[in-house]
Amino acid sequence: MERLQSLEDQLRCPVCLDVFTEPLLLQCGHSYCRCCVRSMTMDLLGQLQCPVCRCSVDGDSPPPNVSLARIIEALQEVSVSGGAQQELCPQHHNPLSLYCEDERSVICGLCGSIGAHRGHKITPLTSVYSRMKVNKITPRTSVYSCII
Numbered sequence: 726m727e728r729l730q731s732l733e734d735q736l737r738c739p740v741c742l743d744v745f746t747e748p749l750l751l752q753c754g755h756s757y758c759r760c761c762v763r764s765m766t767m768d769l770l771g772q773l774q775c776p777v778c779r780c781s782v783d784g785d786s787p788p789p790n791v792s793l794a795r796i797i798e799a800l801q802e803v804s805v806s807g808g809a810q811q812e813l814c815p816q817h818h819n820p821l822s823l824y825c826e827d828e829r830s831v832i833c834g835l836c837g838s839i840g841a842h843r844g845h846k847i848t849p850l851t852s853v854y855s856r857m858k859v860n861k862i863t864p865r866t867s868v869y870s871c872i873i
Contacts, residue, residue, distance in 0.1 A: 736797055739777055742834030743819045750790040752782040818826050826855045
């Protein structure tokens with residue numbers, strides 16, 4: 726389970742912090758979710774600034790990152806066959822993968838980056854669960870069910 730979570734952590738969009746959905750590949754080599762690329766501001770020449778490396782890249786129609794999409798699909802199949810079923814955010818319909826320390830609630834990446842929890846102290850659920858295990862705190866059902 727921890728190995729699967731470690732792999733999933735490497736497959737997160739740097740904008741929304743969720744596992745990529747419909748990943749697109751920018752010319753600089755960085756990938757983002759389709760909806761995250763659409764939310765980026767283009768300049769008058771149709772250029773985007775990559776949030777990771779700050780390179781200006783053509784934002785008109787970045788190609789899909791097919792290899793990354795296949796890896797994520799395979800990961801999701803393994804998760805489903807392993808019995809893991811993630812709860813989804815009622816507002817954004819993304820997996821609940823983060824914990825808002827300020828409001829003590831489980832949230833998705835969009836809630837933490839552009840939603841109601843923007844600017845709050847946000848922690849990955851796996852870190853919260855590990856901290857609870859170390860401190861021998863019984864996890865609440867909502868946090869526990871999102872991790873398992």
